[in-house]
Amino acid sequence: MMNNTVEVRGLVVVRGRHRVLDGLDLDVAPGVTGLLGPSGCGKSTLLRSVVGVQRVAGGAVRVLGQDAGAAALRRRVGYVTQAASVYDDLTVAENLRFFARVLGVTRHDVERAVESVDLGEHRDQVVGRLSGGQRSRASLAVAMLGEPDLLVLDEPTVGLDPVLRRDLWAVFHRIADGGATVLVSSHVMDEAERCDRLLLMRDGAVLTDDTPDGVKRRTGAGDVETAFLRLVEDLA
Amino acid sequence: MRTPGRVAGAVALRVLTQLRRDRRTLVMLLALPCLLVVLLWWMFEDAPGSSFDRLGPGLLALFPFVVMFLVTSVTMLRERSSGTLERLLTLPAGRLDLILGYALAFGVVAAVQSTLAVAVSVGPLGLDVAGPVWLLVVVAVADAVLGTALGLFVSAFARTEFQAVQFLPAFVIPQILLCGLLLPREVLPSGLEEVSSVLPLSYATDAMQTLSRSTATGAVLADLAVVVGFGAACLALGAATLRRRTA
Numbered sequence: 001m002m003n004n005t006v007e008v009r010g011l012v013v014v015r016g017r018h019r020v021l022d023g024l025d026l027d028v029a030p031g032v033t034g035l036l037g038p039s040g041c042g043k044s045t046l047l048r049s050v051v052g053v054q055r056v057a058g059g060a061v062r063v064l065g066q067d068a069g070a071a072a073l074r075r076r077v078g079y080v081t082q083a084a085s086v087y088d089d090l091t092v093a094e095n096l097r098f099f100a101r102v103l104g105v106t107r108h109d110v111e112r113a114v115e116s117v118d119l120g121e122h123r124d125q126v127v128g129r130l131s132g133g134q135r136s137r138a139s140l141a142v143a144m145l146g147e148p149d150l151l152v153l154d155e156p157t158v159g160l161d162p163v164l165r166r167d168l169w170a171v172f173h174r175i176a177d178g179g180a181t182v183l184v185s186s187h188v189m190d191e192a193e194r195c196d197r198l199l200l201m202r203d204g205a206v207l208t209d210d211t212p213d214g215v216k217r218r219t220g221a222g223d224v225e226t227a228f229l230r231l232v233e234d235l236a
Numbered sequence: 237m238r239t240p241g242r243v244a245g246a247v248a249l250r251v252l253t254q255l256r257r258d259r260r261t262l263v264m265l266l267a268l269p270c271l272l273v274v275l276l277w278w279m280f281e282d283a284p285g286s287s288f289d290r291l292g293p294g295l296l297a298l299f300p301f302v303v304m305f306l307v308t309s310v311t312m313l314r315e316r317s318s319g320t321l322e323r324l325l326t327l328p329a330g331r332l333d334l335i336l337g338y339a340l341a342f343g344v345v346a347a348v349q350s351t352l353a354v355a356v357s358v359g360p361l362g363l364d365v366a367g368p369v370w371l372l373v374v375v376a377v378a379d380a381v382l383g384t385a386l387g388l389f390v391s392a393f394a395r396t397e398f399q400a401v402q403f404l405p406a407f408v409i410p411q412i413l414l415c416g417l418l419l420p421r422e423v424l425p426s427g428l429e430e431v432s433s434v435l436p437l438s439y440a441t442d443a444m445q446t447l448s449r450s451t452a453t454g455a456v457l458a459d460l461a462v463v464v465g466f467g468a469a470c471l472a473l474g475a476a477t478l479r480r481r482t483a
Contacts, residue, residue, distance in 0.1 A: 015483060051326050055481045069480065074328040085319030089254050101246035102329050126257070142323070 004029050005150050005181035006050055011059035013045050020045045021204045023059065028183055032169075032176045034195030035185040036224070042204040043185040044082060047154050050183065051079045064149055075103065078143035078151045082158075084135040085142075088128030092119050092138045095127060096145065105146045113141040116171060133160045137168070144175070151175060153184045157191065169194040192224035200228055207231045243329040247337025251311070252344065265307065265345060269299040269353040277361045289364045292357055293372065293444035294417045300350050300380035301437060304342055305408055308387030309400045311338070316391075325480045332475040339384055339471055346380025347373075367447035371456060375447065378463045379440045385470035386436075392477040411437035416445070436466035 006028035013021040020042050035043050048054035049061050052069020061068035064076055086095045096110045114123050117137040122130060127138055136156055143151060153172075157165045169191070172182045176196070184195070192198050192212050200207040200215070208215055208231055212224060221227035255262050276295055280287040315321040324334060354373050357363040365372055390407055394400035414424065414432035421432050432438045443459035446452075 053322055053326060053481055055483050071328070074326060077326065079323065079326050081319040081322055083319035085323040087250070087254060087320060088318070089257050090250070094250075094253060098246055098250040099323075099327070101249075102243050102324065102327050104242060104328070 005064060006183065007060075007062040008046075008049070009060045009062075011046070011049060011061060012057040013042075013049060013054060014057045015045075019204065021049070024204065024206060026199065026206055026209070028181060028199075029197070030176065030179060030181045031196035032172050032182045032184065032194070033197045033199060034192055035183060035199045035201060036189060036192055036228075037185075037187065037201030039187050041201050043187075043201055044154050046201070047079075047152050047183065047185055050150075051077060051152050053079075075146060076149045078145070078148035080136075080139050080143045080151075080153045080156055082154045084127075084132075084139040086127050086135065086139050089126060091124050091126050092130075092141070093123045095138060096141060099142045100145050103146045109145050109147075113144045116144060116174070117141045118167065133164050136160065140168070140171075147178075147180075149180055151180060151182045153182070155185055155187065157184075157186060157188070165191070189223075189225040189228060198224070200224075200231060202228075202232060207235070241333070241336075243333035244337040244340055247334055248340035248344070251338060251341035255341075255345065261307075265303065266349055266352055269296075269303065269349055270356045272299055273353055273357050273361065277357075277363075286364065288361070289448060291417070292361075292363045293365060293448040294415075294441050296350070296353055296357060296372065296376050297379045297437070297440040297444045298412060298415075298417070299353065300346055300376055301383040301440065302404070302408055302412075303349070304346055304380045304383035305387040306401075306404060308338065308342055308384045309391045309394065309403060310397075312388060312391035313394055313397060313400045322482075325478070331478045331480075332472070335388055335471050335475045335478065338388055339381060342384040343377070343381050346384065347377045350376035350380055365448050366451050367453060367456060368451075371453060372444070372447055375440065375443045375456070375460055375463070378460055378467065379437075382436055382440065382463055382467040382470070385467040385474065388474040389470040389477065392474065411435045414438065415441040417441055436463055439463050439466075 004027040008024060008026040011021050011024040012019065037043055045054055049056055050063060050068055063073055066073055092114065096113055100110050114120055117140050119134065119137055119141060122134060127135055130138065140156055157168055172184060176182045195212060198212055198215055199209050215224060215227045219227040219230040221230055273292065273295065276292065277288050351373055354369065354376060358365065358369055386407060390403045391400060394403060414428060414435060415437040421429055421438060424432060439459040439462040443456045446455050
């Protein structure tokens with residue numbers, strides 16, 4: 001059963017009195033998996049649990065055969081939070097060199113990461129002066145340092161122009177082609193078509209786990225957004 | 237692949253690069269303590285006696301402590317709200333390693349800051365100290381590092397900028413009131429005197445006051461050891477309160 005990179009069983013996360021995730025089960029295999037659902041449905045909480053920074057109330061989260069957040073995983077999992085977690089007052093290259101030192105990877109990795117997100121031209125610019133999309137890409141480059149086996153990306157394409165979005169998805173697929181698992185969240189349903197596999201989420205529960213075509217076929221819908229609506233109506 | 241100090245070195249280098257980029261902050265960090273000492277000297281210029289000699293060393297202990305406390309709290313809060321701390325905690329970096337990195341960077345700044353303030357005091361302003369001047373610098377640097385350590389520790393409890401700033405009156409001003417600078421600690425009412433003797437700034441002030449009066453260094457070194465001990469304890473607590481998992 002070790003074909004799955006991520007295995008979540010009965011995950012419960014409580015915030016205040018609200019059960020954000022209530023007994024959630026989930027598997028993620030290599031390839032590009034999209035975690036789609038409206039804002040506030042628990043996507044970020046789920047991703048934080050996978051990375052091991054979320055305090056959980058119950059259940060098990062296994063990543064690459066170990067408990068999420070295990071020390072041995074810190075080198076193998078790359079994570080991009082919703083905020084571009086880079087230092088605004090450093091240049092792109094300085095940010096990457098810093099995180100590379102923390103990870104203990106070489107300058108060669110830094111160069112490769114800069115190139116793979118296409119920030120070569122801006123490498124010596126201070127991150128705070130870059131556009132939103134460029135900042136997200138700088139943050140993505142940090143997560144790609146050291147070639148992680150699992151890349152967890154929380155809404156990396158929010159607010160980007162369509163061309164850039166398409167390019168980023170191409171980057172995700174390139175990473176996945178190398179054998180890695182890429183788990184990407186989004187609240188924009190039209191990004192679903194770009195995923196190998198889809199997890200549709202609503203109110204802290206996974207509605208479906210299928211390929212984009214599979215979801216449409218099963219619901220008889222023409223697009224994923226309609227499929228999502230039908231799945232929600234079926235539940236009601 | 238785990239070299240001790242690799243992460244601490246990386247963090248220290250990064251913080252110093254960020255400071256170098258922020259010229260105004262850097263200038264203020266280095267110039268403000270000097271200007272405050274000048275202000276103090278000027279205040280007492282026409283006063284009888286040697287008040288500047290009496291108060292100067294104590295304030296040399298105080299300024300770096302307060303400044304570094306504030307700078308560190310704000311730095312840590314920024315690190316939390318930008319998401320960079322969360323990212324760092326998902327990487328192979330020991331929590332104590334991270335904390336030591338900040339202490340190292342701000343320690344370097346503190347050393348420069350304190351050396352400048354002491355140089356201005358004993359040089360142009362003619363502050364008269366009985367003990368060795370180098371020890372005055374050492375105590376001032378230790379105070380600054382203590383401020384950094386305390387700032388790192390309490391920043392774990394600040395959720396917002398407003399809270400972080402309020403920690404100054406909460407954790408620093410009581411220490412200033414009770415450290416013996418305003419009133420000798422012996423004449424504090426019982427209870428308060430005991431409180432003042434568990435506050436680190438009291439030992440820093442003691443060390444400075446001893447240095448200004450006597451050439452004996454034994455008592456100063458003992459006080460210094462207490463200050464360093466408090467600093468180390470705060471750093472350890474800071475590392476312990478840094479949680480990888482949050483709600």
